[in-house]
Amino acid sequence: MTSDVVIVGAGPAGLSAATVIAENDRSVVVIDEQPRPGGQYYRQQSAAVIATHGVHRAEGAALIERARRAGVQFRSGVSVWGVDDDRRTLLVSAADGTSIRRHLAPRIVVATGATERALPFPGWQLPAVTTVGYAQHLCAEGVRVGARVLVAGSGPFLLSVACSLVGVGVDVVAVLEEGTPYRPRAAGWKVAGHPQRLREFAAYRARLAAARVPVRSGRRVVSAEETADGLRVVEGPTVGTGRARQHTVDALNVGFGFRPQIDLLRLLGCGTRIDALSGDEVAVVDVDGATDLDGVWAAGEVTGIAGAPSALAEGLVVGAAVLRSLGAPLPEGLAAARRDVSRARAFASTLGRLYPAPRDLAALAAASLGDDALVCRCESVSAGQVRAAQFGGTDLQAVKAATRAGMGLCQGRECAPAVSALCGSPTAAFTVRPPLRPILLAAVAEHAAQVI
Amino acid sequence: MNATVQFRIDGYEVSALEGATLTAALLQSGIRGLRRDPVSNEFRGAFCGMGACFECELVVDGRTVRACLTPVRADMDVRTGATT
Numbered sequence: 001m002t003s004d005v006v007i008v009g010a011g012p013a014g015l016s017a018a019t020v021i022a023e024n025d026r027s028v029v030v031i032d033e034q035p036r037p038g039g040q041y042y043r044q045q046s047a048a049v050i051a052t053h054g055v056h057r058a059e060g061a062a063l064i065e066r067a068r069r070a071g072v073q074f075r076s077g078v079s080v081w082g083v084d085d086d087r088r089t090l091l092v093s094a095a096d097g098t099s100i101r102r103h104l105a106p107r108i109v110v111a112t113g114a115t116e117r118a119l120p121f122p123g124w125q126l127p128a129v130t131t132v133g134y135a136q137h138l139c140a141e142g143v144r145v146g147a148r149v150l151v152a153g154s155g156p157f158l159l160s161v162a163c164s165l166v167g168v169g170v171d172v173v174a175v176l177e178e179g180t181p182y183r184p185r186a187a188g189w190k191v192a193g194h195p196q197r198l199r200e201f202a203a204y205r206a207r208l209a210a211a212r213v214p215v216r217s218g219r220r221v222v223s224a225e226e227t228a229d230g231l232r233v234v235e236g237p238t239v240g241t242g243r244a245r246q247h248t249v250d251a252l253n254v255g256f257g258f259r260p261q262i263d264l265l266r267l268l269g270c271g272t273r274i275d276a277l278s279g280d281e282v283a284v285v286d287v288d289g290a291t292d293l294d295g296v297w298a299a300g301e302v303t304g305i306a307g308a309p310s311a312l313a314e315g316l317v318v319g320a321a322v323l324r325s326l327g328a329p330l331p332e333g334l335a336a337a338r339r340d341v342s343r344a345r346a347f348a349s350t351l352g353r354l355y356p357a358p359r360d361l362a363a364l365a366a367a368s369l370g371d372d373a374l375v376c377r378c379e380s381v382s383a384g385q386v387r388a389a390q391f392g393g394t395d396l397q398a399v400k401a402a403t404r405a406g407m408g409l410c411q412g413r414e415c416a417p418a419v420s421a422l423c424g425s426p427t428a429a430f431t432v433r434p435p436l437r438p439i440l441l442a443a444v445a446e447h448a449a450q451v452i
Numbered sequence: 453m454n455a456t457v458q459f460r461i462d463g464y465e466v467s468a469l470e471g472a473t474l475t476a477a478l479l480q481s482g483i484r485g486l487r488r489d490p491v492s493n494e495f496r497g498a499f500c501g502m503g504a505c506f507e508c509e510l511v512v513d514g515r516t517v518r519a520c521l522t523p524v525r526a527d528m529d530v531r532t533g534a535t536t
Contacts, residue, residue, distance in 0.1 A: 033503050035523050040502055046471020046523055048455035077521070095503070096517045115504045125507075127484035127497025134475075134501025134520070143476040261504075377499075377507065380491035409506035409536070414499070438506075 003027040003073070005322055006090065006105035008080050008264060011039020012308045013300025014111035015063050016315025017322070022070035024328045030072055031103070033079045033095050033437075037064050039113055040133060041308045045141055053142035082434035083267045087293065097439040100447040107295050107325065109318055110265050110283070111311075114258035114301035117358060118414045119153075119365040120383075122373045123224030124254070128231040132161040132255035139164040146250025150233050152176035152221045153255040154355055159204040159215070161253065166211045173247050175208065176219040178238045178256075178364070179356040183217070190350040197347055222368075224252055238364070256361050256417075260302045263411070266432040268296055274427045275304050277352045279359040281429055287338070288321035289314060297321060310344030313337040358417070359426040366421035375422065376415040378408020386422045396420055396428040406430045409438055457526035462533075474522040474530065475501065475508050486510045486519055488535045495533070509536040 005021055007014045010032035018028045030037065038044040042060025045053070055061050068074070075092075082091035090103040116131045123129065128146070132153065135145040139161075148171045151162045162175045191198055208215060222234040222244065233247045260282050262272060270291040271284040283291060283298040290297050299318040300311035316337040320330055369375065371384025381403045389402040396419065399405060405419050406412030412419070412430040420428045457470045461481055468477035475498040478486065485495030487509045498508040501520045508519040511531040519530075 033521065035521060046469065048470040049472050051455055052469055095521050096515055098515075115502065116500060118499070118505075125489075125494070125496060127486070127495055130498060131500050134498060137473070137501050138476055138479065141472060141476045143480055145479070377489075377496070377505070380489055409509075410504060413504050 002104050002106075003029040004326055005029070005107045005109060006031060006103060007109040007111055008032075008090070009039060009111035009113055009300070010034070010037035010074060010076070011111060011113045011300065011311065012041055012060075012063075013113070013311035013315040013318075014039070014109065015042070015060075015067055016312045017109050017111065017299055017319040018072045018315075019063065019067045019070055020316050020319035020331050021322055022067065022072045024323050024331055026323065026326050026328060028072050029075060029103075030067075031075045031078045031080060031090070031092060033077070035077050037067070037074050037076060040137075041311075043137060043140065049141050053140075056140035079437040080264055081437045081439055083264070087268055088295070091434070093437070093439050093443060095437075097437065098443045100439060100443045107322055108268070108297070109322065110268070110270075110291075110296065110298045110302055111300045111315065112261045112264055112302055113311075114305060115261050115413055117256040117259045117417055118254070119256050119362055120369060120373060120375050120415070120418050121221050121223060121365065122370065125374050125377050126224060126226055126231065128226070128250065129224055129252045129254065132158060132253045135251070135253040136161045136164045139168045142168060144168050144170050145253060147171060148173055148230070148249045149251045149253060150174055150176070150221075150235075150247050150249045151253050152219075152235070154178040154361055155255060155257040156201065156351060156355075157255055157257070159201070159208065161255070162213055163204050163207045165253075166207060166213065172208075172211070172213045173249060174235075175213060175215045176221065176235055177215065177217045178220045178361060179354075180217045181354040182215070185354075188354060191354075194343075194347045194350070220364075221252065221254065257355070257358060258301060258305045259417070260305065261413075262302050263432045263436050265291065265298060265302060267434060267436065268293060270296055270298070277349060277357070278305065279357065279427050280305070281427070287317075289318035290321060295325075304345070304348070306344045306348040310341055310348065313340035313344065317341060359421070362417040362421035362426060366418055369418075369422075375418050376403070376405035376408065376412075378410050378414075379404040381405040381415075383422060386419055390423060394423045394425045394428075396423050396425055397431055399423055400430060411436065457524060459524060459526060459528040459530065461530045468524045470526070471523040474512070474519040474524055477524050478519065478530075478532070483532060486532050488533055490535045493535075506536075510534060
């Protein structure tokens with residue numbers, strides 16, 4: 001199967017790029033691992049769930065509908081796990097690792113978005129501990145992650161999720177923010193230049209205040225353990241000595257912001273760089289979102305975390321560049337989209353300066369871990385094992401080889417920030433190798449038989 | 453059309469909205485532990501909820517899947533506690 005363009009990722013950036021390309025009469029296939037288009041921000045529920053609990057983010061549903069009307073072909077439930085040597089053929093499978101296929105893509109837009117940054121603490125692997133993003137997905141389906149919940153970590157997303165939890169009737173015992181972003185300071189005044197975002201923030205704070213949910217800054221989770229009464233969580237101060245508190249809750253939801261999901265870009269061989277503010281690896285792109293590999297563009301969070309408004313605008317900019325490469329005229333709204341991108345990026349940068357730098361959060365998490373605390377969830381590797389494997393050096397790949405940390409099913413997506421911090425190389429990344437997602441050997445054999 | 457469907461979790465009949473996320477349906481049945489870690493044998497459960505961490509793997513109709521990417525279907529047979 002061929003099309004003019006293949007887009008990987010059906011979130012805001014991918015949807016936006018796909019729509020503008022299809023509306024200008026070029027063929028687009030959008031591959032996405034989730035069961036329905038929308039990505040995480042515009043995640044859509046089934047018809048039965050919508051009939052009972054309503055539509056989650058109606059503007060996302062409208063954008064998906066518009067894309068479909070324009071002729072965008074969605075391939076949902078499909079994982080991209082590899083790239084062939086031509087760097088033009090994507091190797092895909094069903095999300096369960098079966099049905100392996102090759103997908104020739106003369107032009108590729110990588111819009112693979114972001115994953116939540118996870119940082120370990122003793123007990124983070126317990127089933128009652130989840131990311132804040134997952135807790136919010138459950139709210140959108142009308143399901144409570146627990147009756148009593150503690151929210152902790154860092155970043156503005158914690159407030160948004162706490163409000164969603166309150167909205168479905170969860171008793172949120174507190175929101176713990178590791179930094180002190182809400183104290184007046186010079187950088188804070190720049191937020192005043194973004195009145196709409198400021199109103200959003202004020203609304204979150206007002207809603208939490210009305211629900212009597214305390215937001216405590218400079219506090220973090222020390223540990224979590226299962227007891228007969230529920231999950232016992234100990235919180236303490238981020239720095240210095242302060243009073244510890246205990247909570248018994250049904251669930252603990254943690255989040256430390258987002259990391260660009262750039263594994264496919266790295267597998268394609270596209271250039272990346274370390275973002276100065278976040279310390280995260282991001283795609284190197286020009287003003288049109290073109291990577292250094294001919295015919296490959298990147299849009300949205302993979303170019304640096306800036307949120308859905310930026311991703312939507314970047315999708316339009318990249319869509320326009322792809323159309324130009326196909327000899328199509330420039331679409332409407334390009335100049336406005338470029339302005340939206342720079343405005344959203346300026347806001348993200350201002351906001352980023354208010355919260356602790358991710359590398360500092362990771363360094364604190366790593367330094368606080370006892371030797372027996374789990375770091376790599378997939379391979380059950382402890383902090384002590386990672387420390388013992390450093391042989392006086394800090395080579396991340398050597399530590400991976402010696403301990404298996406980062407070698408499991410998640411390919412290091414969850415433990416990378418902590419393992420690299422433990423190794424004293426906060427910006428080092430695990431090597432990326434196919435398969436990016438597990439595939440069944442039987443499916444590989446079946447595919448090989450078809451090709452031969 | 454009835455939007456609620458029946459399916460089985462570890463042999464027990466349960467019901468959920470058709471197309472609901474399987475992890476959400478499991479949570480509503482009070483089940484958080486979904487797979488067993490092969491090293492410690494401890495239960496793990498849905499963590500990221502978006503297909504990245506693989507902690508919610510379980511067996512549906514004989515095949516290992518990520519529960520957070522799996523919509524509920526009528527008559528599906530769900531088995532938790534696999535060592536994956």
